[in-house]
Amino acid sequence: METLTYRSPRLVALMLLVLIAGGVSSLLSIGRQEDPTITNLFATVTTVFPGADPGRVEALVSTVIEEELKEIPEVDVIESTSATGISVVSIELLETLEGDRIEQVWSETRDALDDARQAFPAGVLAPEFNSDNAGAYAAIVAVRTDRAGLPLTLAARYSEDLADRLRAVPGTKLVEEFGAPEEEVLVTLDPVRAAGLGMTADQVSAAIQAADAKVQAGRLRGSGTDIVLTLEGEITALDRLREVVLREDAAGRVTLLGDVAEISRGVAQPQTEMALSDGRAAILVAARINDGLQVDAWMAMARDELAEYQAGLPAGLSAELVFDQSGYTAERLTEVGVNMAIGVGLVVAVLLLTLGVRSAMIVALVLPVVSLATLMTMNV
Numbered sequence: 604m605e606t607l608t609y610r611s612p613r614l615v616a617l618m619l620l621v622l623i624a625g626g627v628s629s630l631l632s633i634g635r636q637e638d639p640t641i642t643n644l645f646a647t648v649t650t651v652f653p654g655a656d657p658g659r660v661e662a663l664v665s666t667v668i669e670e671e672l673k674e675i676p677e678v679d680v681i682e683s684t685s686a687t688g689i690s691v692v693s694i695e696l697l698e699t700l701e702g703d704r705i706e707q708v709w710s711e712t713r714d715a716l717d718d719a720r721q722a723f724p725a726g727v728l729a730p731e732f733n734s735d736n737a738g739a740y741a742a743i744v745a746v747r748t749d750r751a752g753l754p755l756t757l758a759a760r761y762s763e764d765l766a767d768r769l770r771a772v773p774g775t776k777l778v779e780e781f782g783a784p785e786e787e788v789l790v791t792l793d794p795v796r797a798a799g800l801g802m803t804a805d806q807v808s809a810a811i812q813a814a815d816a817k818v819q820a821g822r823l824r825g826s827g828t829d830i831v832l833t834l835e836g837e838i839t840a841l842d843r844l845r846e847v848v849l850r851e852d853a854a855g856r857v858t859l860l861g862d863v864a865e866i867s868r869g870v871a872q873p874q875t876e877m878a879l880s881d882g883r884a885a886i887l888v889a890a891r892i893n894d895g896l897q898v899d900a901w902m903a904m905a906r907d908e909l910a911e912y913q914a915g916l917p918a919g920l921s922a923e924l925v926f927d928q929s930g931y932t933a934e935r936l937t938e939v940g941v942n943m944a945i946g947v948g949l950v951v952a953v954l955l956l957t958l959g960v961r962s963a964m965i966v967a968l969v970l971p972v973v974s975l976a977t978l979m980t981m982n983v
Contacts, residue, residue, distance in 0.1 A: 745887055
């Protein structure tokens with residue numbers, strides 16, 4: 604029978620070789636992640652207005668944000684929820700947008716929020732824009748204290764270093780921290796001493812702000828120079844804060860902040876968020892990788908960074924990898940390979956019994972080639 608196989612066996616062999624080589628190359632280079640790439644068309648804007656009732660939040664915050672977002676033609680749906688002290692605006696883009704245009708729209712959305720912020724009344728905090736809800740984290744590391752008495756704020760400072768290390772790993776898309784406490788300096792006035800001086804809490808606060816020199820004291824301009832003049836005295840330590848002068852009389856006697864108040868540094872209460880690992884307070888550092896990458900290759904680099912980071916931790920602190928997406932991905936890929944092998948084996952066994960050795964061997968060779976060709980097409 605005159606067929607292409609018999610007439611041009613070398614051409615057929617070349618085609619098979621190309622398919623096999625392309626399939627193997629795709630198998631080694633195609634992205635491997637737990638979840639498929641999801642085009643993110645959704646975002647939320649959270650704005651805090653402390654002490655405001657839902658009506659004021661709706662009129663002064665939510666409506667202002669909505670009016671600015673309506674000027675962006677790619678925004679399809681805008682929904683808002685106004686509660687006591689907080690506004691949450693949900694945004695949905697048109698489904699027909701291309702991936703490159705989506706990022707441009709989110710950039711325009713941030714600009715619109717900056718414009719809306721100019722119209723907010725006093726007391727409204729900056730809007731928090733979040734468009735990174737799609738996708739799973741590739742790795743989560745728990746940084747915690749293993750010794751009693753060590754503050755979680757110390758672990759928070761080391762977790763920032765770990766986050767910077769993970770951001771420097773090639774292929775990292777996003778790194779977030781959860782459960783990191785906010786530090787604050789607490790000034791507790793002695794009511795008796797403050798009343799004896801005739802000073803209120805507002806007056807003490809104003810004195811502290813005036814003593815913290817963060818603004819320029821002047822500017823010196825010349826024909827070839829432009830120098831900003833500042834004063835030393837920025838508050839960087841608790842002892843410096845205790846020496847803030849509250850009052851000075853005609854005789855030169857001064858009253859310091861440390862004379863009428865107790866000053867301490869600690870975790871802001873109540874905490875805005877907390878994270879637990881094995882039942883203990885911890886700080887979770889979560890990393891997400893770019894779409895289309897191989898999570899196992901990225902995790903190898905991330906583990907090297909984590910090992911180097913762990914070697915530099917002081918006694919009493921630990922960092923443990925609590926989630927590794929590459930393990931789940933490897934299990935799923937292994938399961939797919941096993942299922943394919945079982946399927947090919949069953950087909951070959953049936954053909955061996957019904958059509959003979961020749962037909963069974965042809966199918967046994969064709970199925971892997973078709974699978975490799977499929978991988979090459981997926982990679983393209």
